[in-house]
Amino acid sequence: MTALLEQRYGRRWTYPLVVALVCVVGLLRVDPGAIAAGKPVTHTVVIEALKYAPDTLTVKRGDMVVWINKDPFPHTVTANGVFDSHDIAASRSWKYTARTPGEFAYICKLHPTMKGALTVE
Numbered sequence: 034m035t036a037l038l039e040q041r042y043g044r045r046w047t048y049p050l051v052v053a054l055v056c057v058v059g060l061l062r063v064d065p066g067a068i069a070a071g072k073p074v075t076h077t078v079v080i081e082a083l084k085y086a087p088d089t090l091t092v093k094r095g096d097m098v099v100w101i102n103k104d105p106f107p108h109t110v111t112a113n114g115v116f117d118s119h120d121i122a123a124s125r126s127w128k129y130t131a132r133t134p135g136e137f138a139y140i141c142k143l144h145p146t147m148k149g150a151l152t153v154e
């Protein structure tokens with residue numbers, strides 16, 4: 034290819050042309066999905082009528098999850114040893130940045146029949 038470029042553009046332009054081509058090819062090879070994957074996303078879980086909605090959620094590492102308590106009394110979001118919101122008062126919310134990968138079942142310590150699960154990929 035270099036010989037062809039030299040023939041067509043002369044020796045002076047061959048090196049800059051090759052550099053420019055390599056740069057363009059390099060830029061085209063960047064996967065737009067890889068850029069998107071780096072952006073943290075915020076997910077919302079609504080707590081209402083003694084339920085987490087959605088009760089199962091899958092997020093990417095680095096994403097944020099916000100639990101919003103719409104009940105007129107407190108709840109918690111507790112995965113023992115992993116995360117614990119402590120009491121989230123009525124109309125308040127709690128944010129968690131998902132940095133640890135895994136599948137985490139959580140409950141409300143005040144109403145242990147309330148169950149949810151967070152998967153961090």
Ligand SMILES: [Cu+2]
Nearest residue numbers: 108141143144
């Ligand atoms: Cu509760």
